[in-house]
Amino acid sequence: MQEQDSPRPETPANPEAPWERQALNTLLSAMLSEQRTARRWKVFLRLMWLVLAGVLVWNLVSYNAQAVSPTMTHTAMVAVKGEIADGTDASAENIIAAMRSALDDEGSRALVLVINSPGGSPVQAGLIYDEVRRLRKLHGKPIYAVVEESCASAAYYLATAADKIYVDKASIVGSIGVLMDGFGFTDLMGKLGVERRLLTAGENKGFLDPFSPQTAKQRAHAQTMLDAIHNQFITAVRQGRGDRLKETPDMFSGLFWTGEQAVDMGLADGMSSLDGVARDVVDAPDVIDYTRYENMAERLAKRFGAAMGEASVKALRESPVLR
Incomplete structure (x- = not known):
């Protein structure tokens, strides 16, 4: 008779084993997930830096491909477009650096500032104005201004430093004035029952706050500042334009005129374009753009x-x- 195997004794169940395995699996899964995420980010960052490096190289190559021999006779141009302010394309930093590069080039016979700007900061315009006058003496090369749509306020300020100003008959020229604008909401706040809580150290520290009333003394102080800057503007225009200026009572009132009227008033010298000035005035029809974009x-x-x-x-x- 065949002998049957006796049943093996069962191992006592360990109720903690499933919980431990589950915790271990969760921990391992989290670690693997974190490692995968880290690897993906490393690959992504490397690819992005590679793309960025490629774009930089492409820009350098494309710029060099457009470069012209520095000994080639040409008319240099620098664009002054948009608001003249710190941090913009038409900032003093960008415009001055571009002008220096243009006039340092042995092949440039003259510099043309192509202006299309409604104005901006009097400080930035003043810096450019002073540098135009300095560079004219330093290099002995003429600097012209050519106006496209508009050359107003701070833009006209810097343009007057040029040897001559050329416009289109429909250009907007002038606006020789200074402004400081804002809003006042004190009456509206009173009607709405809103209380303004402004803490300052110095009685005039918040006088430009639109939610606080403005005293007569504060208004007079602001007007004195504006008048001083306006006088600086007027002095620069008179110094730059000289005997060509035909002053009228309205000339420094902030009004602006067409290019045709500006020529009659002595605010501009004639009507022409960039190509016209390069061809007929500078006698160097090839134009090279030195603007810093x-x-x-x-x-x-x-x-x-x-x-x-x-x-x-x-x-x-x-x-x-x-x-």
């Missing part, structure tokens, strides 16, 4: 930096380690 690489770098910063913060917040 924010190129594609710089824009991408700024956007890339902002996007990467935001993505990195988001990734850190979502990392399992920080939960």
Whole structure:
């Protein structure tokens, strides 16, 4: 008779084993997930830096491809377009650097400032004005201003430093004045029952606050400042234009005129364009642009930096380690 195997004794169940395995699996899964995320970010960052480097190289190559031999006779031009203010394309820093590069070039016979601007900061315009006058003496090359649509306020301020100003008959020229604008909401706040709580150290510290009343003394102080800047503007125009200026009572009132009227008033010298000045006045029809523009690489770098910063913060917040 065949002998049957006796049943093996059962191992006592360990109620803690499933919980431990589950905790271990969860921990391992979290670690693997974190490692995968870290690897993806490393690959992504390397690819982005590679793309950025490629764009920078492409911009340098494309710029060099457009470069012209410095010994080639030409008319240099620098564009002054948009608001004249710090941090813009038409800032004093950008315009002055471009003018220096243009006049340092041995092949440039003259510099033309192509202006299309409604104005801006009197400080930035004054810096450009002074540098135009200095560079004219330093290099002995003429500097002309050519107006497109508008040359008003601070734009006209810097234009008067040029040897001559050329306009289109329909250009807007002038606006020799200074302004400081704002709003006042004190009466409206009173009707709505809103109380303004402004704490200052110095009785006049908040006199430009639109939610606080303005005293006669504060208004007079602001007007004195504006008058002083206006007089600086007028002096610069008179110094730059000299005997060509045919002053009228309204000339320095802030009014503006067409290019045709500006020529009659001595605010401008004639009507022409960039190509016309290069061809007929400078006698160097080839024009080279020395304007400093924010190129594609710089824009991408700024956007890339902002996007990467935001993505990195988001990734850190979502990392399992920080939960």
